[in-house]
Amino acid sequence: MTDQPDRAASVVRISGVDKEFSAGGRVVTTALSGIDLDIRRGEFVSLIGPSGCGKSTLLRLIGDLIAPTAGSVEVNGKPAHAARLGREYGMVFQAPVLFEWRSVEDNVKLPLELLGMARSERETRARQMLDLVELGEFRGHHPHQLSGGMQQRVAIARALALQPAILLMDEPFGALDEMTRERMNSEVLRIWQQTGTTIVFVTHSIPEAVFLSTRVVVMSPRPGRITRVVDVPLGQPRNDDTREEPRYFQVVTEVREALRAGGGLGGESTGASDDRLAAEGRVG
Amino acid sequence: MQLSPERGWLRRLLTFVAFVALVLVVWEGLKFVGGDPWRGDGWEWHPPLEIWFASDLLLPHIWDIWGALADPVQRGSEQSLAQFLVGAAFYTWREAAIGFVLGAIIGIALAALFVHSRLLERALVPYVIASQTIPIVALAPMIVFAFGPSVVSVVIIATYLTFFPVTISMIRGLRAPDPRALELMRSYAASRWSVFWKVRMPASLPYLFTALKISATASIVGAIVGEGPGGIPDGLGRAIVNFNTQYISGPEKLWAAILASAILGIAFFALIRLGEALTLRGRGLDAGTA
Amino acid sequence: MTSAAPSVGVPLAPRPGRAKRIGRSVAYYAPAIAVFVGVIGLWEIAIRAFEVRAVIVPAPSAIGAALVENWGAGRWPLFDAARATLFEALGGLVIGTLAGLAVAFGVSRWANARDAVLPAAIAANAIPIIAIAPIFNAWFGVTNPLSKMMVAALLVFFPVMINVTRGLTQVEPAAIELMRSYAASEWAVLRKVRVPNALPFFLTALKVATTLSLIGAIVGEYFGGASGVIGRVVVQSASALRFDVTWAAILLGAVAGISLYLAVVLLERWLIPWHASVRREEPG
Numbered sequence: 023m024t025d026q027p028d029r030a031a032s033v034v035r036i037s038g039v040d041k042e043f044s045a046g047g048r049v050v051t052t053a054l055s056g057i058d059l060d061i062r063r064g065e066f067v068s069l070i071g072p073s074g075c076g077k078s079t080l081l082r083l084i085g086d087l088i089a090p091t092a093g094s095v096e097v098n099g100k101p102a103h104a105a106r107l108g109r110e111y112g113m114v115f116q117a118p119v120l121f122e123w124r125s126v127e128d129n130v131k132l133p134l135e136l137l138g139m140a141r142s143e144r145e146t147r148a149r150q151m152l153d154l155v156e157l158g159e160f161r162g163h164h165p166h167q168l169s170g171g172m173q174q175r176v177a178i179a180r181a182l183a184l185q186p187a188i189l190l191m192d193e194p195f196g197a198l199d200e201m202t203r204e205r206m207n208s209e210v211l212r213i214w215q216q217t218g219t220t221i222v223f224v225t226h227s228i229p230e231a232v233f234l235s236t237r238v239v240v241m242s243p244r245p246g247r248i249t250r251v252v253d254v255p256l257g258q259p260r261n262d263d264t265r266e267e268p269r270y271f272q273v274v275t276e277v278r279e280a281l282r283a284g285g286g287l288g289g290e291s292t293g294a295s296d297d298r299l300a301a302e303g304r305v306g
Numbered sequence: 307m308q309l310s311p312e313r314g315w316l317r318r319l320l321t322f323v324a325f326v327a328l329v330l331v332v333w334e335g336l337k338f339v340g341g342d343p344w345r346g347d348g349w350e351w352h353p354p355l356e357i358w359f360a361s362d363l364l365l366p367h368i369w370d371i372w373g374a375l376a377d378p379v380q381r382g383s384e385q386s387l388a389q390f391l392v393g394a395a396f397y398t399w400r401e402a403a404i405g406f407v408l409g410a411i412i413g414i415a416l417a418a419l420f421v422h423s424r425l426l427e428r429a430l431v432p433y434v435i436a437s438q439t440i441p442i443v444a445l446a447p448m449i450v451f452a453f454g455p456s457v458v459s460v461v462i463i464a465t466y467l468t469f470f471p472v473t474i475s476m477i478r479g480l481r482a483p484d485p486r487a488l489e490l491m492r493s494y495a496a497s498r499w500s501v502f503w504k505v506r507m508p509a510s511l512p513y514l515f516t517a518l519k520i521s522a523t524a525s526i527v528g529a530i531v532g533e534g535p536g537g538i539p540d541g542l543g544r545a546i547v548n549f550n551t552q553y554i555s556g557p558e559k560l561w562a563a564i565l566a567s568a569i570l571g572i573a574f575f576a577l578i579r580l581g582e583a584l585t586l587r588g589r590g591l592d593a594g595t596a
Numbered sequence: 597m598t599s600a601a602p603s604v605g606v607p608l609a610p611r612p613g614r615a616k617r618i619g620r621s622v623a624y625y626a627p628a629i630a631v632f633v634g635v636i637g638l639w640e641i642a643i644r645a646f647e648v649r650a651v652i653v654p655a656p657s658a659i660g661a662a663l664v665e666n667w668g669a670g671r672w673p674l675f676d677a678a679r680a681t682l683f684e685a686l687g688g689l690v691i692g693t694l695a696g697l698a699v700a701f702g703v704s705r706w707a708n709a710r711d712a713v714l715p716a717a718i719a720a721n722a723i724p725i726i727a728i729a730p731i732f733n734a735w736f737g738v739t740n741p742l743s744k745m746m747v748a749a750l751l752v753f754f755p756v757m758i759n760v761t762r763g764l765t766q767v768e769p770a771a772i773e774l775m776r777s778y779a780a781s782e783w784a785v786l787r788k789v790r791v792p793n794a795l796p797f798f799l800t801a802l803k804v805a806t807t808l809s810l811i812g813a814i815v816g817e818y819f820g821g822a823s824g825v826i827g828r829v830v831v832q833s834a835s836a837l838r839f840d841v842t843w844a845a846i847l848l849g850a851v852a853g854i855s856l857y858l859a860v861v862l863l864e865r866w867l868i869p870w871h872a873s874v875r876r877e878e879p880g
Contacts, residue, residue, distance in 0.1 A: 085777055106779050113777045119770045123792045123870050132788065136778050164870050318715040325716040359735045429627035436854060441810040443726075444830065444849050447818065448842055451834045452653070519722075527724045531815055542727075550730035550819065560730060567727040575722035 032096075033188055033220045034061040034084055039093035041079055052245040053079045057093070059239065059248065061222060063187075066214055068223045068231035068238045070277065071284075076246030077224045078192055084222060085113055085190050098187060109137060111188040112181030116196050118173035120165040120180075127152065127161035130180045137184060151179040154213060171202040175209065182217065189221045196226065204262075207233055211260060228281075232256075232273045233265060240277060242284035249284030252277050315583075330368055336360045337367065366558045371565070374558035387559060391545065391566040398533065398541040399570055401457055402525040405464020409521060412465065413472025414514070418502065420473075421480040431477070437470050446531040450538070460532040460541075464525035471524070475517035479510025515582040522574045530567060542567050654840040659847065662840035672829050672841050678848040681826040684741045684813040685852070688748020689805060695749065696756030696801075703757075704764035704790070714761060721754040726812075729819040739822040748812030752805040759801035763794025796871050799864045806856035814849055 041054040053076040061067050069077040082088045083095050086106035097105035105111060112133075120129045130148040139147070152158045155175040165173055174194055181189055191210075195203045207230060214221055225231050231238045238252045254273050256264055264270055340357030343350060359365055375388040385393075416434075420427040446463050453459040483505050491501045533543025542563060549560035636656050643655035654662075666674045703713045729747045736743035767789055775785045817827020826849050833841035864871075 087773060087776060106777065109779060111777075113774070115770055115774070117770055119768065119774050121771070121789070121792065123795070123868070133778050135788070136775075136780050136784055166870075166872075317711075321712045322716050322719055324712070364731075364735055425627060428624065429631045432625070432628040433631070436850075438807060441807060441814050441849050441853055443811050444814045444827070444846055446815075447831055447834055448839075448846065451839070451842075523722045523724065527726050530724055531726060531818065534818065546727055546730060547819070550733075553730070553734060557734075564727045564731065568723040571723045572719055575719065 031062050032060045033063045033065075033098060034059070034222065035094075035096040036060070036080075036084070037094050037096075039080075039083060039090045039095060041076065041083065041088070042091045054083075054090075055245040055247055057246070057248060059251075061220060063220055064218055065237060066211075066221045066223065066235045068225055068235040069241060070225055070228065070231045070238055071241030071246065071281070072243050073226075074244050075241040076244065077241055080241075080246070081190050081192050081222060081224050084188075085111060109133070109184055110186055111190055112184060112186045114174070114177050114181045114189070114191045114194045116193045118165070118170075118177040120173055120176055122165050124164075125161065126157065126163050126165065126168070126176050129165065129176055130161075130183055132180060133183050147183060148179075151183050152176075154182065154216065155179045155209065171198055171206055174198070174206065178210070178213065182213070182219070185217070187220060189219045191221065191223045193224050193226060195230070203227075203230070204265075208261065210234060215259060228274055228277050229265070232270060232277060233260060238273075238277050240280040240284060247284075250280040252280060333365070334368060337362075337365060341365065363554070363557055366561055371558045371561045374556070374562055379559075387562055391542075391562060394540060394542045394545045394563075395566050395570045398526065398529045398543065399574065401460040401533075401541065402464045402529040402574070404457075405461045405466075405528070406468050406518075406521060406525045408461070409465040409468025409525070410472050410514075410518065413469040413517070414476050416469065416473045417476030417480055420477055421506070422498065427477075434470060434473055438474065443467070443528060443531050446528060450532050455538045457538075460529050460538065463528040463532045467524040467528040468521040471517040471520050472514065475513040476510055479513030480506045482513065483509040511585060515578065515586070518578050519575060519582075522578050523571055526567075526571050526574060542570070654843060658840040659843045662838075663844040663847070666841060666844065672833055672838075672845070673824055674829065674841075674844060674848055677824050677826050677829050677845065678852060680741070680822075680824055681810070681813050681817070681849065682852050684744040684816075684825070685748055685806075685809040685856070687741065687745035688812055689752055689809040689856075691745060692749035692752025692809070693756050693802070693805065696753045697760055697798075699753075700757045700760035700764060703761050707765075710761060710765055714758065717754055717758050717761075721758065725750050726815050729816045732816070733820050738820045741822075744813045744816040744821060744825075747816040748809040751808040751812040755801045755804045755808065756798070759797040760794055763797030764790045767793050795868050799860065799868065802860045802863070803857060806860055807853055810849060810853045810856070 036057050036059040039054060039057040040052070042049045043051045043053060057080065069080060071077050079088070083090055084097065084102060086095070086097075086102040089103075095102040098110055100108075120126075121132070124132070127145075127148050130151050131144045134144040134147060149158065149161065152161050155178055157172060157175055157179065160168065160172065165176070168176070177194070178189075181191075195206050198206065210221070210223075211234060213219075221234075223231070223234060232254055235254050238254060240249045240252060241247065242249045252273065256267070256269060256273065336357055337360045338344075338351070338353060339360075340353050340355035341360035342362040343352050345351075353360075362370075375391075376386055379385050379387045379390040420431060443463075445466075449462055450459040453462065480502075487505055487509075488501065491505055496504070529541065530543040530546065532538070533541035534547045538544055545563045546560065546567070549556070549563050553560055640656050643653070663674060666672045668675065699713075703709045726747070728750065729743075732743040732746045736746060764786075771789055772785065775789060780788070813825075814827040814830070817825045818831055821828055823832075826845050829845040830842050833839070833845065
């Protein structure tokens with residue numbers, strides 16, 4: 023699996039992390055248990071698992087949107103909390119969460135404003151990002167004028183605006199149809215190669231995870247543990263032809279078997295309550 | 307807070323009571339700091355400041371208002387102020403309620419008409435909206451002069467004030483159902499009547515109640531305004547006008563009448579809220595966004 | 597904030613030419629205009645034909661005559677009365693709106709305060725506030741316009757406060773989470789998320805407030821006031837059985853109300869052109 027990584031090359035280092043949600047002093051749910059994971063610079067790592075396995079919770083722990091009950095999360099060599107305050111990562115949620123009162127360009131400028139960047143710089147950077155996601159000509163439009171896929175691309179542009187070292191994506195294409203989804207996958211890969219950002223990607227979809235990632239982290243149902251980390255030895259750059267290679271199907275099967283072994287397929291745990299709790303920011 | 311959502315109403319009630327208590331404390335507090343001298347059995351308190359509206363004439367003591375409730379409403383009358391006010395409040399409420407019910411029925415009927423006929427809607431809705439922007443209550447004395455100082459005038463006023471908000475809300479409400487639900491009904495070749503009762507009406511109930519809560523207050527305001535200058539003897543409106551004329555000799559009475567109006571307004575509102583909670587029970591709609 | 601969008605994102609089709617737009621507007625409003633003309637016409641005819649006692653319901657022509665006759669000075673100075681009443685209404689509108697905004701901002705800061713204050717405000721809104729008009733006359737002086745302004749202000753305060761509080765606090769949780777991921781300060785969240793979110797709520801309340809301010813002024817005048825105001829004209833002319841003047845006065849009150857409302861509609865178009873309710877394709 024993973025050889026002992028060089029500490030300096032670890033962008034994200036998760037050690038012995040547990041996450042419990044409690045209410046009124048009593049522990050209600052153990053979302054994650056004993057998570058150890060190292061993510062190296064420039065990797066594309068997917069987290070996959072059944073509903074309720076805590077993958078969204080784990081993503082939010084990396085982003086310091088919630089705090090672990092035990093263990094530590096380090097990002098870029100410092101605690102996750104410091105990384106968030108240092109604005110060292112960008113996040114893309116399942117819903118685009120664009121502000122309907124701002125134009126596309128202004129939406130991308132949001133993090134730049136918060137950072138206090140100078141106006142002319144903001145404009146240059148925002149346009150750069152929009153060109154990166156190939157939406158440059160829509161920069162004056164408003165979110166309601168764009169399709170779901172396009173809105174997500176704006177969200178990605180916004181997440182990349184501060185040129186963070188890490189991009190966290192929480193099932194960003196879950197709401198899209200299959201064909202748009204596959205197109206968006208290619209988009210993300212292209213952006214990944216162009217920017218060299220480390221990406222942590224949460225998904226429900228095995229094909230998507232395998233297509234996109236250098237490594238796939240398979241998780242078990244609640245309490246979430248890492249069942250296996252599957253290396254994806256497919257070459258780069260990947261394209262539609264990759265989806266038809268025999269090796270691709272082999273890795274997909276490998277991941278599926280890892281899920282099954284961890285108890286992941288068939289008999290879902292009771293709803294996505296962990297992920298929902300995490301999304302609502304309920305802290306233990 | 308510790309109370310679970312089902313007991314949310316209790317929490318709201320308690321906070322409301324806490325607020326009333328706060329108001330009373332501030333009331334007397336202002337008089338303590340800047341009102342007229344307080345006198346009791348063998349003691350006196352002279353407030354240090356002079357707040358112009360905190361005098362005993364302009365802001366009577368709470369206990370004086372309370373005490374006046376037990377006193378006869380007029381010199382030599384057998385009825386206490388409290389009894390009189392309760393009677394007047396009921397009288398006003400009855401007028402308002404009749405108008406309220408009539409207005410609701412007319413409003414729903416009109417909305418149903420507009421929803422089924424785009425032409426009628428385009429012809430008449432601008433007036434419905436325009437009427438919301440004009441001070442309709444200003445018409446109240448007119449109607450009373452025209453139809454005479456009787457219950458009929460006040461009912462007309464209350465009906466008028468009710469049916470506009472209901473119409474506007476119901477137009478949206480009757481159109482609120484998911485288009486897919488309407489499609490489903492079409493696939494059953496359901497008649498427009500069935501669609502109306504089985505799909506549109508149930509979907510529009512939240513909107514209806516939003517409008518009714520506004521109309522409840524509006525109909526009472528209309529009733530009071532209609533009674534006052536118009537000269538209907540038995541309602542709160544007339545009581546307010548009379549006590550206003552007699553203000554110098556007994557400011558507590560006017561305040562008591564205002565208190566009665568406030569209680570009436572809140573009670574009617576709470577009644578509608580109760581109706582809403584019962585009717586929309588189990589829908590999972592946030593009835594808390596009053 | 598970003599709702600379901602069409603599956604294909606295209607810019608809006610180019611707007612039709614000017615003449616065509618005007619033609620479409622006219623066609624849209626034609627039925628309403630027809631109704632207006634029809635009602636006025638029938639009214640006039642019915643009065644003349646049936647010789648209805650003009651005392652109660654004067655013919656439109658009589659109302660028009662009264663309007664012209666009393667426009668300047670004369671026994672019932674309609675124009676001056678309308679101006680004076682509008683002044684009271686505007687004063688009340690300004691005071692009530694400012695107070696409502698101040699309390700709303702204060703209350704929205706602390707979630708606990710909001711849970712306590714909002715239900716109380718909603719209940720207080722159910723009180724027939726008009727009943728306090730005589731007290732304000734006593735406090736501020738019957739002939740002082742301030743007494744009517746305060747009634748109007750009290751009526752305006754509640755809808756503004758309730759709606760703005762809702763607008764400031766009913767924000768999509770995902771948007772708050774997004775801002776947290778940027779380590780944004782509470783002040784930044786207020787400026788960039790809550791206030792824009794609250795604008796539509798505020799403008800809705802303002803539309804209601806304009807009507808209420810006029811009601812407060814006019815009905816306040818019913819309970820006593822200086823002579824040259826709409827409310828007094830209505831009461832005095834009605835008791836003198838000059839109903840043509842009464843209707844003329846009410847007409848002016850209505851015109852004032854509609855003007856204020858339209859002013860807010862224009863404000864709405866300027867401030868929140870992006871909002872769903874404002875960007876209707878159809879006119880009006």
